[in-house]
Amino acid sequence: MKQIKFFHMTVQFLVMFSILSFSGFSAEAADKENCLMCHKYRQIGRIDEQGRKRSYYVDEHIYSNTTHRNVPCRDCHTYISKLPHDPVTEEVNCANECHIKPPFANENFSHKKIIETYNRSVHGIKPADSPQLRDAKPYCKYCHLNPIYTKVSEEQVASTSLIRCLNCHEKQGVTMAYKHITHRLRHKTSRSPQQIVQLCSKNCHEEVALMGRFKASEESLAAVETYKRSIHGKSVALGAQDAADCISCHATNAIHDVYKKDDKQATIHKANRINTCRQCHAKANDRFAQIDVHSEIDQHKKxxxxxxxxxxxxxxxxxxxxxxxxxxxxxxxxxxxxxxxxxxxxxxxxxxxxxxxxx
Amino acid sequence: MPGEPKRLEHPKSVYIIGFIFKIITLSVLIAVVYQITLSPHGPQLLVPLQKKMEAKQKSAIMEEVKRQEEYEIHRHFHNIVSYPKLPENVQPVCYICHSDYPHSKSKKVRAMLNMHTQFFVCETCHIEEKYGASVVYKWYNPLDKDPKGPFFGTSYDPQTGNLVEVEDQFSKIAPYFRVGGELQSALQIQDAPLAQDYVKVRDKLTPEQRDNVKKKFHVNIKPKGHDCKKCHDEKGILDFKKLGYSENRIMDLKQLNIAGMITKYEKFYIPNLFSDSPQ
Incomplete structure (x- = not known):
């Protein structure tokens, strides 16, 4: 058993290492203040006062292949003002404006706009929320890790057409811009339907006891179970990449605008449902949109x-x-x-x- | 029937076709049995029994620890990578009780001290010198009797400036006692009889008895490790050159940026770092 675990971890490491080794970019660009001088060591960390393991390690190879690769550390970790710094007690605010100017834009980059969308959604914290509900609601980092660029299969084909770009642009810039765009092209989100279903279910929507505490409707308490029994859920469980996951129906392309079904802004509101179905089922009509997707097969109700x-x-x-x-x-x-x-x-x-x- | 010619042996292909059909039949049977008993899409006949068995093995502590680990991945945000770990039996005995993050007392340097566990074993810093024996430091790998390197942290990639990634994930600097002309390892690993015996009986020992045995693991171990400057100095105890470090890396380690930073800010933020107060 120990050997298997050891082998598994070795393989995991080698796979991760080989994925990342295709790029030799350094994280130096984002680390002008040399934070990695300490944070590049993988064992930097501690067990905190509550007994939780806290790692302060930032893998420079991975970081240089993520969407945040050009963001200087202190653009997010704004509370660091001296070195060596004090124990950190503040959280990163993703709505901060960072010192990155996106192409064709006049303003510095910020996640502010999407956070505003999110805050309006059912997941956003509202003034009337109880402290328990506030704790249970997901925040940016609950769902997001620093996204790693992945190689897409189209790259090989596209690289020939990209050669022209090199007439004017630097190779590194072209490769990065290409990766930045292509890794978002595959799905509505860059994650697979299986990942989305797991993200929404685990520790949250499938925890009936937890959701029950927040006066969730009977329908939403059973949502994970009924989804898994539906044709969408079964297809996703069998590995389908085009079948509907949670985000496909419950949000627009803004991804974060999830609302309760009675809310007029909801993609699953009866007035909007037909357009939601038409994302995949082009010929969907009113009758089609009435089909209960999260159908519970109950002897008395149905x-x-x-x-x-x-x-x-x-x-x-x-x-x-x-x-x-x-x-x-x-x-x-x-x-x-x-x-x-x-x-x-x-x-x-x-x-x-x-x-x-x-x- | 009597008088009819005897039927010939089946052609060989029949056996192959028959075998394929048997496999298909067997697969369908297994799938049907799974569908009926455990699958969430069937009547789940055996699920109550499965849940009963799971409930017996359920541990609230284990669940909480696992949940915390998952939360930590997201709290950390900067993708954590799993690294290969040594099989338990060849890990040093320290790991029976201590983790890779053993330092927690001094708020200012605990994370930095823990960082060092990637590069050397606990004894390198916490060894008590033995009378009549000098201490020699060498690379040690429990899976390789004579590790040749290259070792992690010994050189920079000239193109990126990052530390060079290496294949050897397990070698660490470890102390050896030189007694006469021979080198004796100063480490105890979990394969040693004392360690194996302790693991076997520790649940049966009273707290006092356990403390008694623990003392045996701490022979030649001092509670407070070396100060930074014991190694990160021109006259440090580690011979970086002999240990295979590159020239520019040696320079950085000896005049260590971090040690430099610490000295620079010594008066302002960490005045007691190099004092004798226990960490």
Missing amino acids: PVLYLTNTALGFAFYGSVLGLVGLMLLETYGRKKDGIKWQIRKGTTWRGQSKRGPKL
Whole structure:
């Protein structure tokens, strides 16, 4: 077991190392103040007063391949004002303006706009929220890690067309700009449907006891369970990349604008539902949009669905188990009659039935 | 039937086709059994039993620890990488009780002290010198009797300025006692009889008995480790050149930027760093 764990970790390390080794960029650009002088060592950290492991390590190879690679440390960690710095007690504010000017923009970059969208959504903290609800609501870092650029398969093809760009632009700039765009091209989000479903479920929406404390409706308490039983959930569980995950239906391309279904801004509000379905089902009409996606198969609430489901279950189990049963009965009968198994001489059975006519 | 010609042996391909059908039948059967018993998409006949067994093994502590680890990944934000870890039996005995983050007392330097566990074993800093034996420092790898390097932290990549990544993930600087002409390792590893025996019986020992045994693991170990300048100095105890460090790395380590920074800010923020107060 120990060996397996050891092997697994070694493989994990080698895979991560090989993914990152395609780029030799240094994190130096973002680290003009040399914070990595201390933070580049992987064991820098401690066990805090509550007994939690706190790592202060920033892997320079990984950092130089992330979307934040050009953001100087203190643009986010604004509370650091001296060296060596005091124990950190403040959190990073993602709405800070950093000293990065995006292409074709006059203002410094900030996540402020998306945070405003998020704050209006059902997940944003509202003045009336209880302290427990505030704690339970996800914040930026709850869902996001510093996104790592990944190689996309189109790169090989595109690299030939990108050569032209090099006539005017530096190679490093072109590669980075290309990576920045392509890693967002694959899905509505850069994560797979499987990752999205896990993100929303684990420790949150699938925790019925936790959600129940915040007066969540019966429907939303069962949402993870009913999704997993739906055609979307089953497809995603089987590895589909195009099937609908949580974000596909519950948010627009702004990703963070999730609202309760009674809210007019909600993508699942009855007035907007048809457009939401049409993202994938181009011919969806009003009737189509009425289909209950998170359908709970309840005997009393939906008797027709329950009966159909039960009948289909009987048909499925009946045919498979019937066939197997038939085979077993036949085998038992033949053995009882004294016929033996034999895989040669043109038959799988040998001998004569005790009950059959003497030959 | 009598008089009919004997049927010939089946052609060989029949056996192959038969085998494939058997595999398909078996797979369908396994899938059906899973569907009926455990699958969330079926009647889940065995799920209550599974839940009962899980409840028996459930540990609130384990769940909380795992949850904390997951939260830490996101709190940290800067993607944490897992590194290969030594199999338990060859880890030093210190790891029976201590983690990779053993220092916690001094708020100002605890994280920096813990950082050093990547480069050397606990004894390198906490060794008590033995009468009649000098201490020699060498690279030590429990999985390789004679590690040749290159070792992590010994040189910079001239193109990026980062420390060069190396294949050897386990070598650390460790002390050896030179007795006469021979080198004796100053380490105890978990494979040693005392350690194995302790792991076997520790749950049965009373707290006093446990303290008694723990003392045996701390022979030649002093509670307060070396000061920074014991190594990060022109006359430090570690011979960086012999240990395979490159010239520019040696310069940085000896006049260490961090040590430099510490000296520079000594008066302002950490006046007691080099004092004798326990860390």
